[in-house]
Amino acid sequence: MVDLIKRAKELIESAAVKVVIGYEQGTGNKTRAIFVEKAEDADKLIFDSRCIQNLAAYITKKEVKEKGKMAVAATLPVMRSIIQLASEFQVNDDNLLVLGITPESKLIEFANLVEVETFVHQYQIEIDERNKEMLAKLEKMTSAERWKFWIDELSPCFKCYACRAACPMCYCHRCTVDFNQPQWIPVPSHELGNLEWHLMRAIHLTGRCIDCDACYNACPLSIPINLLTKKMLMDAKEHFGGYQPALKGDHLMSTFKADDKENFIQ
Amino acid sequence: MMDNLYMPYLMRIEKITYEAPGVKTFMLKFVNEADQDKFSYKAGQFGEYSVYGVGESTFCIASPPTRKGYIEFTFRQTGKVTNALSGCEEGGIIGFRGPYGNIFPVDEWKGKNLLFIAGGIALPPMRCVIWNALDLRENFKDVTIIYGARTVKDLVYKDELKDWELRKDVKLVTTVDPGGESPDWQGEIGFVPTIVEKIAPSSKDTIAIVCGPPVMIKYTFPVLAKLGFADENIFTTLENRMKCGFGKCGRCNVGKVYVCKDGPVFTLAQLKELPDEY
Amino acid sequence: MNIDKRLIRKNSLEKLFDILKQNSKTIYAPFSKNGKTTFRNAESFAGISTGYIQTTESSKDIAFPRTEKILDYSKNKEGMSVKGIDLKDIPEVILWGVRPCDAIGIGELSSIFNWDYKDEIYNNRLSKVTVFGFSCNKADEYCFCTSVGGNPGNTAGSDILFTRLGEDGDYLAEILTEKGQSIVNQASALFEKSDSTEKEKYLAEVPVRFNHEEITTKLDKFFESEEWIEQSLRCLGCGACAYVCPTCACFDIQDEAHGKKGSRLRCWDSCGFSHFTIHTSGHNPREVQSSRWRQRIMHKFSYMPERLSVYGCTGCGRCSRACPVDMNILEHLISIQEVTI
Numbered sequence: 001m002v003d004l005i006k007r008a009k010e011l012i013e014s015a016a017v018k019v020v021i022g023y024e025q026g027t028g029n030k031t032r033a034i035f036v037e038k039a040e041d042a043d044k045l046i047f048d049s050r051c052i053q054n055l056a057a058y059i060t061k062k063e064v065k066e067k068g069k070m071a072v073a074a075t076l077p078v079m080r081s082i083i084q085l086a087s088e089f090q091v092n093d094d095n096l097l098v099l100g101i102t103p104e105s106k107l108i109e110f111a112n113l114v115e116v117e118t119f120v121h122q123y124q125i126e127i128d129e130r131n132k133e134m135l136a137k138l139e140k141m142t143s144a145e146r147w148k149f150w151i152d153e154l155s156p157c158f159k160c161y162a163c164r165a166a167c168p169m170c171y172c173h174r175c176t177v178d179f180n181q182p183q184w185i186p187v188p189s190h191e192l193g194n195l196e197w198h199l200m201r202a203i204h205l206t207g208r209c210i211d212c213d214a215c216y217n218a219c220p221l222s223i224p225i226n227l228l229t230k231k232m233l234m235d236a237k238e239h240f241g242g243y244q245p246a247l248k249g250d251h252l253m254s255t256f257k258a259d260d261k262e263n264f265i266q
Numbered sequence: 267m268m269d270n271l272y273m274p275y276l277m278r279i280e281k282i283t284y285e286a287p288g289v290k291t292f293m294l295k296f297v298n299e300a301d302q303d304k305f306s307y308k309a310g311q312f313g314e315y316s317v318y319g320v321g322e323s324t325f326c327i328a329s330p331p332t333r334k335g336y337i338e339f340t341f342r343q344t345g346k347v348t349n350a351l352s353g354c355e356e357g358g359i360i361g362f363r364g365p366y367g368n369i370f371p372v373d374e375w376k377g378k379n380l381l382f383i384a385g386g387i388a389l390p391p392m393r394c395v396i397w398n399a400l401d402l403r404e405n406f407k408d409v410t411i412i413y414g415a416r417t418v419k420d421l422v423y424k425d426e427l428k429d430w431e432l433r434k435d436v437k438l439v440t441t442v443d444p445g446g447e448s449p450d451w452q453g454e455i456g457f458v459p460t461i462v463e464k465i466a467p468s469s470k471d472t473i474a475i476v477c478g479p480p481v482m483i484k485y486t487f488p489v490l491a492k493l494g495f496a497d498e499n500i501f502t503t504l505e506n507r508m509k510c511g512f513g514k515c516g517r518c519n520v521g522k523v524y525v526c527k528d529g530p531v532f533t534l535a536q537l538k539e540l541p542d543e544y
Numbered sequence: 545m546n547i548d549k550r551l552i553r554k555n556s557l558e559k560l561f562d563i564l565k566q567n568s569k570t571i572y573a574p575f576s577k578n579g580k581t582t583f584r585n586a587e588s589f590a591g592i593s594t595g596y597i598q599t600t601e602s603s604k605d606i607a608f609p610r611t612e613k614i615l616d617y618s619k620n621k622e623g624m625s626v627k628g629i630d631l632k633d634i635p636e637v638i639l640w641g642v643r644p645c646d647a648i649g650i651g652e653l654s655s656i657f658n659w660d661y662k663d664e665i666y667n668n669r670l671s672k673v674t675v676f677g678f679s680c681n682k683a684d685e686y687c688f689c690t691s692v693g694g695n696p697g698n699t700a701g702s703d704i705l706f707t708r709l710g711e712d713g714d715y716l717a718e719i720l721t722e723k724g725q726s727i728v729n730q731a732s733a734l735f736e737k738s739d740s741t742e743k744e745k746y747l748a749e750v751p752v753r754f755n756h757e758e759i760t761t762k763l764d765k766f767f768e769s770e771e772w773i774e775q776s777l778r779c780l781g782c783g784a785c786a787y788v789c790p791t792c793a794c795f796d797i798q799d800e801a802h803g804k805k806g807s808r809l810r811c812w813d814s815c816g817f818s819h820f821t822i823h824t825s826g827h828n829p830r831e832v833q834s835s836r837w838r839q840r841i842m843h844k845f846s847y848m849p850e851r852l853s854v855y856g857c858t859g860c861g862r863c864s865r866a867c868p869v870d871m872n873i874l875e876h877l878i879s880i881q882e883v884t885i
Contacts, residue, residue, distance in 0.1 A: 033869060063834070160782050161817070162782040165780035166782075188809045218784075220787075223578070272614040322797060348824075359623050516813075
């Protein structure tokens, strides 16, 4: 993507940013993240339909942040993550510059995060058809069938936490699973423990997840854990009218409104 | 039953001594006499002590191998397991796996002067080797102990400090950090490295054993170097996060050296070869 | 030494499976689900994957389970009662479809579990496993067994090594151990005598990409290199590489209590996790990802060769395939070889 390379070079050469985070060619047909700190390395930047890794996972990473101001090549999901992270005070205009890539693969530069937010709000978060079908299938199951489905799917999970590592919203320096007083979530991989981990993560993501599928793409065993987060997205839409990442305003799960339905208490 | 590496001995807590705020010593006896008969260890070694249902934690064996029939360990209430240990009572049962690790080469020190320098909660690993030496007192020439803590309250093994003070064949110097003294404090006032410099023990034919918090160690080694101590004659112990204690869980290594197998006792010469990973 | 070589007709493989099942054998074989191939308990031959280059997870689970009970305890009026594992409960298993790089990994993993202190539970589990290795007819860009002393038709670690002679061909079976022989005895009609059947021309081509001895020597002086920081920038510190690796053995020990009873479990852990080495005081000797990445490489290519006389890597390439951010270990090793100190 010529525009991106040119712009990255300008930003590095003028010292406007210290590192440009983008995609480069990986092994075989994969793409992967690249951290451009020297102008000549910008030639390695690429962009195409394979570039789906959510780069926002890196803008909260200590070793990247401490390089100085970052620029990141951001597709729509990445932009959504950035706005959500900004609303949680993890990034701001001082340490981040967003090099937007539109759904039509055009480079669009934003002067600040407010402009990113305006762009992001033009689009709704829509769950794709295939997963919508799967969720509908799950909805029709009895509790016992659904329980069996999830125990079967989650038992192979070996708790590598790739899902957590790849998710931009999981930036807690000390995750819930890292606490041992009390040990909220068991450490070893077993049926119930795995279920607890994934349910807990889905709950912690409610109102924050922007449906980028980074968790599913990262899973070495291709376990469809994104069904859990998509279900939370659907529930949020049904019960609270949905949500968009926004720089200012109330967060879904930490806001109480007098007219919130309480029909889940049965 | 076949040897299950991970199976602890059952130990009964015979006596609990309150040492300092948050610090306790447990005296343990084997529940099964057969285990007691088979058990032996040397100064410097450690064990994995467990509260069943909570977990295991690593502590040195703080009692000398010259005293049979029991072992002791001292811990400070810090995390999950030590909190659970703190809640145990005399008569309770805990687990113990060990002994693991290498040893202080006490046999090689015959005929030498011994200089023990310890700070705060690091006296426990030293206590084992101090008593080991004192129980074989005729093997060594001069024995000097320099021990300090932040405040008077933080000094551990207060009864034994009295014993050592009264002994004519031991020179004991205790100190507290400036500001840590009580109105009736008779000992020195100053950080341990400063007091070592002041006492200026001779390095000739002397082995120095140093245990303490990282900051104390950092400033004590140069003092000993100035006094003429060779790196091979300075011994210390390292700590690292451990789980198995026998070199398999992959957690405690500093470079290619495993603290649980090649340590915890190291000479300063060996320490200087280690990468900066501890 | 002359290896007993037999021929298995291509349709006899299923017959062999059925005979073993009739003899009440538990067989773990590779099955595909969601595009990933892993070892599962095989009730029938149908569905066993054959076209895979490598399974997603290694088969180390069979002797080193991801979660394993060490002991059970219960508190009662008299005190504490603690019970260990009954080795008789550990079943015999046939591991069907293991690649040579995994088979050789068994020896490397075993050296950790027998380093001075012998883990008898692990040894007992392993003694009950019969390994059916399957040579590689294909390889991909992630494979590098030949760079670490292996090869796609390596017999090390297998009890019987099967090599397919051509794409739709019969199988050469090399009977390597007594365990292998006892399998042959159960189905001798299927193991036909074979004239010298060469397997080399049917094996995958895996070019040597680096000199592992050179790398081990170089790593001795490589601890402070800036290369670790550069290589690990995109690493997110998950445990995928450690968990799929056939020779990674890092573990945790956790107690799980249910009222007055409970158990102690040993479970997989990874040196890549940020809290792996953290002290209760908060001090962490490996605070940054580069030091954790360095530990992974140094442990496999420097510490293990020096302390245990075995390599910590079989070149199976799983870590690189499983990594969500394409940390390609082959690429990184070549890069280390090329850096001038």
